[in-house]
Amino acid sequence: MGLNVYAPASIGNLSVGFDILGAALSPIDGSLLGDSVSIESSTTGDFSLQCVGRFVDKLPADPKQNIIYDCYLAFRKAMADMGRTDEVAVSMVLEKHLPIGSGLGSSASSIVAAFYALNEHYGKPFSEAQLLAMMGELEGQISGSIHYDNVAPCYLGGIQLMLERDGRISESLPVIEDWYFVSAYPGISISTAEARSILPNHYSRADIIDHGRYLGTFIHALYRGDGQLAAESIRDVVAEPYRKQLIPGFDAMREQMMADGALAVGISGSGPSVFVITDSKEKAEQMHRWMQANFIQNDRGFSHVCQIDTLGTRVLEETA
Numbered sequence: 450m451g452l453n454v455y456a457p458a459s460i461g462n463l464s465v466g467f468d469i470l471g472a473a474l475s476p477i478d479g480s481l482l483g484d485s486v487s488i489e490s491s492t493t494g495d496f497s498l499q500c501v502g503r504f505v506d507k508l509p510a511d512p513k514q515n516i517i518y519d520c521y522l523a524f525r526k527a528m529a530d531m532g533r534t535d536e537v538a539v540s541m542v543l544e545k546h547l548p549i550g551s552g553l554g555s556s557a558s559s560i561v562a563a564f565y566a567l568n569e570h571y572g573k574p575f576s577e578a579q580l581l582a583m584m585g586e587l588e589g590q591i592s593g594s595i596h597y598d599n600v601a602p603c604y605l606g607g608i609q610l611m612l613e614r615d616g617r618i619s620e621s622l623p624v625i626e627d628w629y630f631v632s633a634y635p636g637i638s639i640s641t642a643e644a645r646s647i648l649p650n651h652y653s654r655a656d657i658i659d660h661g662r663y664l665g666t667f668i669h670a671l672y673r674g675d676g677q678l679a680a681e682s683i684r685d686v687v688a689e690p691y692r693k694q695l696i697p698g699f700d701a702m703r704e705q706m707m708a709d710g711a712l713a714v715g716i717s718g719s720g721p722s723v724f725v726i727t728d729s730k731e732k733a734e735q736m737h738r739w740m741q742a743n744f745i746q747n748d749r750g751f752s753h754v755c756q757i758d759t760l761g762t763r764v765l766e767e768t769a
């Protein structure tokens with residue numbers, strides 16, 4: 450029996466919660482914005498990985514350099530640690546729909562889809578909390594430090610707040626139902642590790658106070674269902690001032706979106722994708738068209754009108 454698992458794109462940080470907030474996204478036109486992984490028992494007895502999809506060309510040529518292979522090794526080791534050593538290997542197919550270094554949680558989407566598929570295939574040996582811990586570890590292997598703000602929303606859906614306590618890595622926050630997100634990827638790539646390395650090691654007291662106030666207000670407003678206050682609190686004093694120079698036309702884009710009635714604008718994860726929040730579908734569609742005409746740099750770029758994906762990672766198809 451085979452399975453096809455889909456893991457949605459995500460916005461790390463949501464501007465106001467560096468490394469501790471993240472949201473999963475679904476395009477409102479029903480298209481899939483995320484990687485998927487198919488899995489079945491290997492007929493040769495050896496592990497195999499085939500990669501297909503629009504953004505496959507920038508993946509490492511050797512499947513054993515793909516993060517999916519590391520997920521497989523980590524999963525098999527964890528099963529061996531629980532005494533399961535005689536399991537049959539698997540054949541996997543990765544459909545790479547998220548560009549690498551996009552700010553849309555591309556590696557997280559592959560990692561989450563792979564672990565979810567492996568767990569389903571081998572009869573769910575691991576709990577949600579155990580899987581999330583493994584996902585975070587693999588994501589940390591890529592970016593240099595463990596942060597769950599892509600893997601947690603990608604896996605669990607919704608808006609996630611990282612608690613990072615034993616057994617409670619992340620918890621869901623309330624979602625503002627009428628928020629539309631325009632998610633635009635300009636078509637260039639930014640490495641997460643590099644985008645982290647340009648950030649300051651220390652912040653001023655004024656920045657720390659602002660950061661605490663904005664994040665506290667954001668979470669308070671979500672629990673009150675006050676979308677206006679929540680959106681006004683989406684301000685980034687930690688990363689955007691330093692990272693925006695890596696994104697061509699960021700300031701002009703922000704100015705235009707705010708003039709067009711955006712509730713909030715920010716960098717998606719470590720960029721170069723950006724997100725815009727509005728409470729009107731019509732405005733979102735107008736902003737999406739502006740992004741297509743003005744922000745996207747080349748034919749690899751794209752823009753989507755999205756809402757929060759509350760389902761998270763799921764099985765799309767089971768085959769006999």
Ligand SMILES: Nc1ncnc2c1ncn2[C@@H]1O[C@H](COP(=O)(O)OP(=O)(O)OP(=O)(O)O)[C@@H](O)[C@H]1O
Pocket residue numbers: 507508509514515516517543548549550551552553554555556557559560591592599639640641642718719720
């Ligand atoms: N399946 C995979 N998906 C994405 N990246 C992969 C995968 N397998 C290996 N890699 C490697 O992992 C690194 C991912 O880099 P990075 O963390 O900057 O990007 P990302 O996770 O795609 O970023 P973002 O979260 O901004 O979308 C690249 O060097 C890439 O070659």
Ligand SMILES: N[C@@H](CCO)C(=O)O
Pocket residue numbers: 461462467468469552554596598599641644645688717718719720
């Ligand atoms: N929180 C991470 C997300 C990376 O997508 C960062 O901003 O570096």
